[in-house]
Amino acid sequence: MKKIIAVLAFAVISFTGFSQEDQETPKSNVQTFTPSKLLKQGQWDIKFFNSIYTQTEQTDERSSSVTIPRQTFFTNTTEIFTGISKNSRINVGFIFQVRSNTLAGQGALDVLSFENKGNESRSGVSTIAPSIRIQPFRSIPNFSLTSSFYIPVFEDQPDGFLDQRSFAWETKFFFDKTFGGNKWQVFTEADFKFNFGDDREDVAADENSGERFAGNSLFLPLSTFLSYFPSSKSTIFVNAQQAFLIGIDNPQFAGGDNFSQNSTTLGFGGKYQLTQVLNLEASFGKIVRGNNFQGLGQTFSVGLRALF
Template sequence: MLLLWASGAYNVAFSADDNATSFFNDANSFLAKYVIEGCVDYHAIQNNTVELRKLVRVMENMDLSKFSHNEQKAFWINAYNLTVINSIIHHWPIKSPMDVSGFFDKLKHTIASEKLTINDIENKKIRAVYNDPRIHFVLVCAAMGCPKIISEAYFPEKLEAQLEARTKATLNDPSFIRIRADDDKTLISEIFKWYKEDFTGTGKSVLQYINQYRINKIPSNYSVSHYTYDWALNKKKRVDDLMPEIKDQPSSVEKPANLQEYTPSALLKKGQVEVKLFNNLYTDNAGFDQNGVVKESSKRQNYFSGFLQTAYGIAPKLNVGVDAILKSVSIDDVTSSPLELFTFENTSNTRTALSYIGPKIKISPFKKLNTLSIQSTLFFPLASDQQGQQNGKPYLSHDGYQWWVQVFYDQKISEKFRAFFEVDAITYIDRKLKKDNSFIDTPVKAFLSFFPTHKVTLYLLTEWAPTWGDNAIASYYSQVGIGGKYQLLPNLEIELLYTNFPLGKNKGAGTTYNLGLRFLR
């Protein structure tokens, strides 16, 4: 029994050591590959995220209970730097970590089974535990103002030597400690202002702390002030960065963008433009009665809706735009093809019209919920008698105003999975404000997205959409579907979606076929 226990203890210890060694070695290989002369090749990482995603998964599930003091310290330093890189890639392309709201203090990351912000890693897991000012020269926040990142991981067995080496290198770097001998002045990083207590905790002044690592000591009579922190991204310079005269000219080649990051809940950055064309074809030859029973029909109903949606980022948390809707309907024999609708004829059984146009506004109102946004669109009817009550033509759409209020929210599950939710309140208002022709729909949608690559998205959809009348549900439909998106070009995405309506009340029992195109610049 004792032998079995001892054997088990040995295996556990071996497993912990093995996990630690593997993590540090993999982190070392990754940094050696993508860190060049103190800068990170984010572009190369974004084009192949396999190694980074593997490291992120390991960090998420790492058990630190068997780690030694030095192993834990080295782990958290590497975890900080890798999490910063991963967050930059997650929001790529950006010019600074400050472009992302809450980058350091709001966005949560799973590290060693804990939900932590980047500031939490620094302040709660490193500064509060180890009380070592040298960590400020090895933690790299993705800004040019940070100490330079090195092309190797921090290893527990040589951590002390690495901390000493990085501190000496940084404090002797003339770009980090700027000496102006002509006017007896020293300019130092704002790091020494933000974390002053870390450097003066032993009774020394900031200048005394710096001088203990400098080869050429700063004279005590020199005045000390702080230069402005440079928040520009510490990215590896590429050819287009080094040739501004070419870069500033118009070019037909766009910089790569990860369109997966622009979910419906995401707002465009200032100056960005989005144009989306979404085409929906609905067809049925049956419907649900008031008891939810499917009733066959002798006719086939086909409805086409073409949505042209535009948006423009005027501020980090404010987008505006204009949407337009083209509608077409045909009522034909049950054996007819839904594709005949695309002749766009106007007969006694068919009708096509530019149905609605309306302005919209989208905001992200909550600082602590940066993946929640609210969009409001007011549609004005363009075609007359869209319900066909006067002209005897097929029903095209509601003949009045529409006010759409949509709440979007998405939640990251893992590097490859994300959940997205949408709750709407769509108010239909009669042109003449007649109550019997005004009502409200409240659709609720849920999506589960899977990202096999940075260009491909696969997703599942479910929706339940009740229509309210006289304080009760007058009708409803449920919808399920499967879809996919593919990034054809750096700024162009195509989307395909198929849905079916399995349940309903006073609604059609049909299917939809959808094709979307999205351009983002």
């Protein structure tokens, strides 16, 4: 934990130390409305984000790669936020997710069939989350946080994985810095997600123990994005993420497997402002290493965002 705090402190100090550049070109929505930027009173932000994660490899109980039958997970995340304060420092909204999973070696695109076949596939609305965004410091307008409470809304089934059954409280911290005459931008994100887990040993026979955490846990992804703007309406970026899953009061699954995991992801993508309202985003990510039954797959994502 001390190392994580040190990395975050170094990142903030480094980014705030960039020299201020002359504003050579006006900023577009793509440049201005990063997750760090909050909405004005009465303004709306609606985002539809779709991702397909597919894997045919995972690590063993350490970090060696082993081959597994293909597993694919589709997630649609819809976020709706609006500004409620005159000083643009408080936004409220909600998030809901729809998932579709295939787990028995099917093709990656079979996940788009949205079928329910027991251990082979599951689909449905999985979670909803009331959320609030806050800019805590007036003097640092490019620093903000989003706090959300995730509520599982899908029914129990004895088999087939859909999503994590536990309630979860997630807070994300955002910071960005634009430099180089609005041509470059560094964006950082630190997530703290607390999962209120159930002990799998206590799960009834007609429920799905595989969708429950073995006790409470903390998920900690730390991400950095470096963006370049070929024009005021477009950007390309590269990103890296180091993620940790830490068991808290019960660090082992029933049966003795160590609960904690960690992984490293590298990726790239781009955004384009289609109109004054609509932005389009596409990205690719690859988990390049992991520990303790961590999947080593790829994520393909596309999103559409409306700002008005």
